[in-house]
Amino acid sequence: MTEPYPCEHPVLLAPMAGYTDVVFRALCTSFGCDLTFTEMISAKGLTFGNVKTGEYLSLGEDETSIGVQLFGHEPDLMADAVKIVSDRLGPHLFCIDLNMGCPAQKIVSNGDGSALMRTPMLAGQITEAVKKVSPVPVTVKFRKGWDDDTCVSFAKILEDSGADALCLHPRTRMQQYRGTADRAAIGAVKAAVRIPVIGNGDITDGESALSMLKETGCDGVMIGRAALGQPWIFREVKAAIEGKPYAAPVLSDRLAVAIRHAERIEALKGPHGLVELRKHLPRYLHGIRGSSALRTRLNEAKNAAEIREFLLDSLKNITI
Numbered sequence: 233m234t235e236p237y238p239c240e241h242p243v244l245l246a247p248m249a250g251y252t253d254v255v256f257r258a259l260c261t262s263f264g265c266d267l268t269f270t271e272m273i274s275a276k277g278l279t280f281g282n283v284k285t286g287e288y289l290s291l292g293e294d295e296t297s298i299g300v301q302l303f304g305h306e307p308d309l310m311a312d313a314v315k316i317v318s319d320r321l322g323p324h325l326f327c328i329d330l331n332m333g334c335p336a337q338k339i340v341s342n343g344d345g346s347a348l349m350r351t352p353m354l355a356g357q358i359t360e361a362v363k364k365v366s367p368v369p370v371t372v373k374f375r376k377g378w379d380d381d382t383c384v385s386f387a388k389i390l391e392d393s394g395a396d397a398l399c400l401h402p403r404t405r406m407q408q409y410r411g412t413a414d415r416a417a418i419g420a421v422k423a424a425v426r427i428p429v430i431g432n433g434d435i436t437d438g439e440s441a442l443s444m445l446k447e448t449g450c451d452g453v454m455i456g457r458a459a460l461g462q463p464w465i466f467r468e469v470k471a472a473i474e475g476k477p478y479a480a481p482v483l484s485d486r487l488a489v490a491i492r493h494a495e496r497i498e499a500l501k502g503p504h505g506l507v508e509l510r511k512h513l514p515r516y517l518h519g520i521r522g523s524s525a526l527r528t529r530l531n532e533a534k535n536a537a538e539i540r541e542f543l544l545d546s547l548k549n550i551t552i
């Protein structure tokens with residue numbers, strides 16, 4: 233069962249605030265990612281005109297279709313935000329994803345994100361209101377629970393309220409990112425609902441993606457942190473799922489992707505893009521011996537041309 237996704241076992245890029253901008257999404261798509269999501273967008277901000285739609289809702293050159301993730305807790309306002317998003321993106325909008333998993337204090341203190349796991353009836357009302365107006369499938373991303381395991385009953389409410397698919401990151405809100413993702417919870421949700429379930433949490437390579445699919449019976453996988461600094465992970469995971477051979481990129485190929493990232497972000501966002509790039513660049517160097525001097529140099533780079541020069545130059549001194 234894969235509807236509403238584009239293939240049998242889709243491999244998705246997780247929404248990540250501050251990271252999954254148009255440039256990073258395009259890179260992941262170029263490595264075979266089946267579907268990407270915007271970072272979470274405030275429904276209130278959209279409807280009040282505080283959030284610049286252009287900032288969050290512009291598509292990259294290679295992007296034809298995208299999932300838009302919204303957060304909020306007022307059903308009518310969420311529905312209004314969906315109308316704004318669908319007017320703006322038209323046929324490029326693949327699905328609306330509702331954020332019911334964010335653990336951040338500033339989000340949950342307003343009753344948004346994973347706080348909705350404490351108000352499951354309201355979560356159902358939001359899903360219903362959004363489903364009524366959405367021209368595309370409505371999916372919900374949530375956690376195992378607030379401080380306890382409530383995900384099965386929560387998932388059933390979402391399904392009954394019209395959700396077309398679910399994505400579970402099986403840690404509680406109180407756990408934040410501590411401990412390990414509880415795959416049994418994904419299996420339990422999958423067994424309890426008829427709609428597709430995407431498994432998320434701690435996937436780091438082809439092997440862990442395959443075991444997630446096998447152990448939980450989930451329909452597809454979503455990858456977050458492991459894609460940062462290695463967007464080629466989608467090629468690896470797709471190859472594993474399709475039973476095809478995969479060769480990890482050599483150091484020069486890895487650095488070439490980092491250079492592409494720098495050049496694209498500079499072209500699109502100018503100098504501000506290079507500030508944003510500072511979060512990404514060290515991740516491309518993860519596990520590379522002798523890269524600490526390079527990190528310092530990269531931080532001082534004034535433009536993408538310098539980043540290219542420093543990275544190519546470093547090939548003489550560093551090894552994986």
Ligand SMILES: Cc1cc2nc3c(=O)[nH]c(=O)nc-3n(C[C@H](O)[C@H](O)[C@H](O)COP(=O)(O)O)c2cc1C
Nearest residue numbers: 246247248249271272373401433434435455456457
């Ligand atoms: C920096 C960062 C930002 C995130 N932002 C979002 C977000 O905007 N919306 C959301 O649903 N989840 C967000 N998440 C959670 C991820 O989507 C994902 O559920 C989580 O990282 C577990 O998957 P992973 O182990 O593959 O990273 C974020 C995670 C990180 C690390």
